[in-house]
Amino acid sequence: MASLTNFGSDVIERTLEKDIAQESTQNLEEVYEVSRCVRWIQDGGYKKVGLQFPDELIVDAPAVARALSTALGFKVYILGDTTYGSCCVDEVAAEHVGADSIVHFGRSCLSPSRRLPVLYIFTRLSVNLPLVVESLQAAIQEADTRLVLVYDTRCHHAAGEAARILQDKFPKLVPSTLLLNRLYSPCSLSSNDKTPLENHTCSNGIDINGEEEKGKSNDFMFCGRSVCLPDGEEIKDYHFIYLGPRGPTVTCLCMKFSESTFYCADPSSGEVTVTSGLRSVMSRSNKLEMVKDAEIIGILVGTLGVADYREIISRLKAVVRAAGKRSYTFVVGKPNEPKLANISEVDVFAYVACPETSIVERSVDPALYRKLVTPWELEVALLNQQEWDLHFEADFRQLLPGGLRHVVAAGERREEEVNVSLITNRAQRLGMRDDEEPTLDSITGAVQVRDNLTLASLHVGGGGQALKGRTWQGLDPNMNPPSATGTVVEGRKGIAAGYQDETPAES
Missing domain, CATH: 3.40.50.11860 (Diphthamide synthesis DPH1/DPH2 domain 3)
Incomplete structure (x- = not known):
C-alpha cells in the first residue's frame, strides 16, 4: 500500500527516456515525416488538426507543430498527456479543441478508431541490422525453423530490409505486414453489419489457430497484422522473431501465441532474448x-x-x-x-x-x-x-x-x-434462482427505504448499501452552505501532498 501513502514525488521527479534518435529535432522530415503529414491534411481538407505525442516524444512537439503550421498556413494543436494509453488515438483530447482529424506519432497498438480520421506516423527506432542478424543466427540453431517476423511499429521503416536479409539466413521465414488501411472505420459501420470486424478474420475465414473454414490460402490477421503462410501450414507450427524493445506489444503477441517461442531482438544492441507467454497465460x-x-x-x-x-x-x-x-x-x-x-x-x-x-x-x-x-x-x-x-x-x-x-x-x-x-x-x-427477480433499472425502478436511507432497488445489497455502511459518506446535501464573507485572504501554498507550512512527515 506504499502508493497510497507517499507524497507523489515519484511521479513529479520521474524522468522519461527518448526512444528515438537524439538528433530527431534536427531531422523532422525523416523521423516525423512532415511532408507526408502536410499532404494528408491538405488532401483531406482538414482545418483543425490535433497532433498526439507520447510522453517520450513531447519534447519534439513544438518543433513539429511549428513546421506543420508554417507549411499549412494555420495553427495545429498539440495533444499532450494522453487521456488513456498513448498507443491509442486520443479522440477525447481532440474533441476538447473540436479537431476534425488527428496525426498520431509514436508506437501504436493498431486498434481501429471510428470518429475521427487518423494518420499514423510511427517515428523511427534506430535498427542495427548486422548486429540483429548475427545475434539471431547465434540464437536459432536450425536454419530451416519455421519463423514469422513481427515487429514494433516504430521499426516499420526497417522491416522490409530486415525481412529480405533474414529470409536469406532462414529460408522458411515469413514476414508479417501491418493492416494500415483498416485502422480507421467510419461511424456508419457497426458491429451489427454483416461485414466481419476488422482484425478478426480475413476474407477467406481463417482464424488465429490457422483453422480453415472456406479459405483457399493461409492468410490471416492478428493484432493489427497480417501474414500469409504457405499452403497446408498453420500458425501453431511457427515460432516468432520480434524486432523491437520489450514492452506491451511483445507481451500481447507472446500471450496470443503462448505455445510458440519468441526470439526478441533489441533493435539497437542486437541482443536476443528467448521467451514465451505460456507461463504468463497459465498464471x-x-x-x-x-x-x-x-x-x-x-x-x-x-x-x-x-x-x-x-x-x-x-x-x-x-x-x-x-x-x-x-x-x-x-x-x-x-x-x-x-x-x-x-x-x-x-x-x-x-x-x-x-x-x-x-x-x-x-x-x-x-x-x-x-x-x-x-x-x-x-x-x-x-x-x-x-x-x-x-x-x-x-x-x-x-x-x-x-x-x-x-x-x-x-x-x-x-x-x-x-x-x-x-x-x-x-x-x-x-446464475439466478427461479424465485429471483431481475435487476431493476436505476432510473425507472422502485425504491426502498432502509434505515432512513432511500435506495433504488438496484442498489439494495450492492453499492448503495455499501455506501450506507461507511463511516463517512461524503458531504451532507441538507446542510446550509456557509455564509459568504467579504474578506479575501491568501491561502496555503504548495501541493495537497505537502503544503509549505506543513512539517514533513517522519518516515
Missing part, C-alpha cells in the same frame, strides 16, 4: 476463480476511442447480470491502485481497453494485476460456452458478433449453480 488462470467469487464486478472503461467499446460494455453487463452478479461501470483515464482503492466494494474489474493496455503484468504493477481481468477472462469465468485455451484473447472486439470468440448465449439467464472456490474454499454461486 492468469486463477483470475477465473476471482471472477466467480466476486459479488460486485466493476467494468473499468479504459478507452473512448477504440471502435465498438460501447458494444462490449453492454455485453459485459448482460453477462454479469445473467450470472446473478452486480456490475457498475467506471470511466478511468489511467487506472492505478489509489484510484481503485476508492471503490473497495468492487471485488474485481473487467478492464475495457486496447489489447496492449488491457494486459497488466504482475512484475509491472502487482496491485493492478490482482484487480484487473480482461473481458475474455470474464466471459470464460461466467459463460459455459466460452472456453479457456492457451491462445489468450486481449482484443475485446473478438467477443462481439463477427468475432472469432463470439458466443451467442451471453444475455441468456443462467440457471443457478453452486460449487466450491479453489481460492477461498467457500461456496460459489453462479
Whole structure:
C-alpha cells in the first residue's frame, strides 16, 4: 500500500527516456515525416488538426507543430498527456479543441478508431541490422525453423530490409505486414453489419489457430497484422522473431501465441532474448476463480476511442447480470491502485481497453494485476460456452458478433449453480434462482427505504448499501452552505501532498 501513502514525488521527479534518435529535432522530415503529414491534411481538407505525442516524444512537439503550421498556413494543436494509453488515438483530447482529424506519432497498438480520421506516423527506432542478424543466427540453431517476423511499429521503416536479409539466413521465414488501411472505420459501420470486424478474420475465414473454414490460402490477421503462410501450414507450427524493445506489444503477441517461442531482438544492441507467454497465460488462470467469487464486478472503461467499446460494455453487463452478479461501470483515464482503492466494494474489474493496455503484468504493477481481468477472462469465468485455451484473447472486439470468440448465449439467464472456490474454499454461486427477480433499472425502478436511507432497488445489497455502511459518506446535501464573507485572504501554498507550512512527515 506504499502508493497510497507517499507524497507523489515519484511521479513529479520521474524522468522519461527518448526512444528515438537524439538528433530527431534536427531531422523532422525523416523521423516525423512532415511532408507526408502536410499532404494528408491538405488532401483531406482538414482545418483543425490535433497532433498526439507520447510522453517520450513531447519534447519534439513544438518543433513539429511549428513546421506543420508554417507549411499549412494555420495553427495545429498539440495533444499532450494522453487521456488513456498513448498507443491509442486520443479522440477525447481532440474533441476538447473540436479537431476534425488527428496525426498520431509514436508506437501504436493498431486498434481501429471510428470518429475521427487518423494518420499514423510511427517515428523511427534506430535498427542495427548486422548486429540483429548475427545475434539471431547465434540464437536459432536450425536454419530451416519455421519463423514469422513481427515487429514494433516504430521499426516499420526497417522491416522490409530486415525481412529480405533474414529470409536469406532462414529460408522458411515469413514476414508479417501491418493492416494500415483498416485502422480507421467510419461511424456508419457497426458491429451489427454483416461485414466481419476488422482484425478478426480475413476474407477467406481463417482464424488465429490457422483453422480453415472456406479459405483457399493461409492468410490471416492478428493484432493489427497480417501474414500469409504457405499452403497446408498453420500458425501453431511457427515460432516468432520480434524486432523491437520489450514492452506491451511483445507481451500481447507472446500471450496470443503462448505455445510458440519468441526470439526478441533489441533493435539497437542486437541482443536476443528467448521467451514465451505460456507461463504468463497459465498464471492468469486463477483470475477465473476471482471472477466467480466476486459479488460486485466493476467494468473499468479504459478507452473512448477504440471502435465498438460501447458494444462490449453492454455485453459485459448482460453477462454479469445473467450470472446473478452486480456490475457498475467506471470511466478511468489511467487506472492505478489509489484510484481503485476508492471503490473497495468492487471485488474485481473487467478492464475495457486496447489489447496492449488491457494486459497488466504482475512484475509491472502487482496491485493492478490482482484487480484487473480482461473481458475474455470474464466471459470464460461466467459463460459455459466460452472456453479457456492457451491462445489468450486481449482484443475485446473478438467477443462481439463477427468475432472469432463470439458466443451467442451471453444475455441468456443462467440457471443457478453452486460449487466450491479453489481460492477461498467457500461456496460459489453462479446464475439466478427461479424465485429471483431481475435487476431493476436505476432510473425507472422502485425504491426502498432502509434505515432512513432511500435506495433504488438496484442498489439494495450492492453499492448503495455499501455506501450506507461507511463511516463517512461524503458531504451532507441538507446542510446550509456557509455564509459568504467579504474578506479575501491568501491561502496555503504548495501541493495537497505537502503544503509549505506543513512539517514533513517522519518516515
